[in-house]
Amino acid sequence: MQILSVIVIIGVLVFVHELGHFLAAKWLKVPVKIFSIGFPLGNLPPLVKFNWGETECQLNILPLGGFCAFIDDEKDGERDPNDQKFLNNRKVWERFVVISGGVVFNFIFAIIVAVIMFFSLGIPEGREFTDGVVVLDIKGSSPAEKAGIKPLDTIVSVDNIPLNFEYDLNQAMNSIIQSKPDAKNADITYLAANGERVEKNVKLNADKTIGVNAEEVRGILVTQIIPAGPGEKAGIEKNDIITKIGDQNFIGVRNPEGMMKKVLADHTSAKPIDIQILRQGVTKTYSAVPDADAKLGVGIEYIKGLQIKNNDKAIDKALLPVNSIILEANKSPLYDISSVMKLLIAKHKDGTPANVMVKRQGADIPLSIVPDNTGVMGVQIQSAIKEIRRAPNSFFEPFKASFTFIANTCVLLTEALFRMFTGHMSLNEVGGPIMVV
Template sequence: MGFLTALLSFAVTIGILVTIHEYGHYWVAKKFNVKILRFSVGFGKVIKSFKRGETEFTLCAIPLGGYVKMLDEGEAQVADKEKHRAFNRQSVYKRFAIVAAGPISNFMLAIILYAVIFIIGVNGIKPVVDSVTKSGFFAQAGLQAGDELLSINNNPTPSISEFSNQFIQADEAQPLTLQVRSKHANLKTTTLNLTGDFLANPEQGLDQYLGFKFAMPKLSATIETVMPGSAASKAGLQPNDKVLSVDDQVINSWQEFVVQIQAKPIRPIKLLIKRNNTTLTLTLIPELVGDTPKVGVSVAIPKDHLKDWQVLIKKQPIDAFVSAGEKVYQLTLLNLKMIKKMIIGEASIDQISGPVSIASYAGKSAEVGLVPFLSFLALISIGLGLLNLLPIPLLDGGHLFFYVVEIIKGSPVSEWVQQTFAKLGLFVILSLTFVALYNDLIRLL
């Protein structure tokens, strides 16, 4: 089921993003009366096609992109009566607009998706400090257990997710001002003076980098549901069972149970459970899902248990679109910062993901719910739009770069220069593809 969910989610993700991107090119070209010969989602063998007007719409077998084929004298002979509708006959400004419309459509989609998310509302956990590591950045700033992190540089951080986003988007080269509410309800302001760069190694985790842990609501290790056919079902676990120990290690919370399971290799584990005032010993063998041990149970959450921990971030439509625009802008800058760091060697290229990783993340976000999937879709849409704006020949950004040169010099870039740079662009794209696939393979192994 996990594989099928990932595959379907990946297909939906790529289908939506590619269709929106190519429709941007298509819509602007139609507005300029350029003849569209084909609108294709995917490459390779045609699976499904139909013709509407003068345009053939196709769905192809390789779902890793798409294209809009326009009438162009550089690709085929054009009848005299239709030359005015050829792409190459349009002014440089019209050609620029047609090419730029694809990436812009991806950014617009991201804004719409985030606006929908803000209107629906996003549940989060308040960013409260659980413990502070000695000599870490938080300790140096005087932060203590029980402090609630209210804002970074006057930007509100109502949830852990918002705190993480605001921190990543902030300029770490400058001191960061944090507003905090202590466990005694006293407000205070403190300054974080950072060294090093979190984005150079984000895998370490924000809390580890800053030297603290977020507080989480403690849940009893009581099982609410057991998935049929799961490892837990095979072991004989039932709803309302309370886990007392794992391999003789006392379990005081659901979080401790999860940590113990994920830390164990795939081998028999001895569980001591409490069921109807009696204790039982069961043998559980976790199953590997991806690279994570899973047992197939969910936790029982008492009513109102999370009331004091949860926060709902919800906005009215106008505020939602304004906030969505700001978020897309901030994430775009963050992506540019990451690209710059990878180019100059300050961040690892291990962070480049390929189709396998994207499919995995798509499946996981879809399993969690609609809002996480929409958020993932928006994030990938920003990445796709930004990638296509990079000045790499064969990508939209490469064409836009040549059009800017054409505007400056007053004449098109020579065919020789375009072909030479196209070869360079192909090398760059193939290299990035190789790195992405290699990273995917390493993650799988």
């Protein structure tokens, strides 16, 4: 089912892209010989084909892309340099319009989809972290399927250990590291002082720890600063971590972004509000006056990790700088309860059954699961995170939200690609907070 969904999504995106090339060519009266979704395989004929004017429309067997074929693609015969039916004989700006038509149509399509999404689903107001782990998909004939787990089940406990949003991060980190008894090293990912996510392979002490004293930190990471916005005017900088706003901190808060927005919205206009931030291990307080839309003019991202306060017992002190914030251990995010569940299930790779409690349509269902000899039960999971949305305040708000969403997505993708090509991001980070256990 997943493969079919991916094929359909790729097919729609390819169709929109090639339609952009096609309509641009039609507008300029450049003949299009073939309009194809999918690529042909050898000498196999198209699955579907029909003629539309001078164009043969095709649906081919390989769903990996598509193409528009022009007269220029014919290898036989001579070409009249003055014949305007050939794309290469057209002016530079005309060729540019045809070539860029696909990208332009993809962008327009993205805006249309985003507007429809925000009109129908509402405007995002943050995320609510709930207890448990949601099952997204199940591998056929896996231990999970045999035990009776179904997609969209929420696993709430393993061996009577609750999978709660609130848990000890230090204990979680040590459990992740010590889940490999023979390991002498651990991969630690932390947020450096400059905001960069850094991954280091560090040596373990005799007690199978990394030898640091760390305290839990949770709050809102400032990912960007809007020039001349309230945040910048107040002195807030990119990579600051907002730990308190007004009288509210983020301890126990399950909808952190929403809480921050509500505090700002409830704040009396034109009066400053105190904002406590953590910057390179130092706590500071600034006063900011939110704008007319009750915003600070900063990009935000919830963060939950362990701040290194002391590294005296670490073997690799230079690799674990004080005040950096540990986010992952051995590729497992500390903030994600999925990591804890993965460890609990892996303990039963010896063939003993794991007692799993799932919630299905409001009912608690106990199941017994024996994972395979690698400690995997064959499910794709994600922490139970609910997106909070509200109805648009005006007709134009979804349009504004769409442009903001697409602009932010473009920035994030550009930054991610840059980090990947410069070696600062591993491919493991691309998949997001979804894992298979």
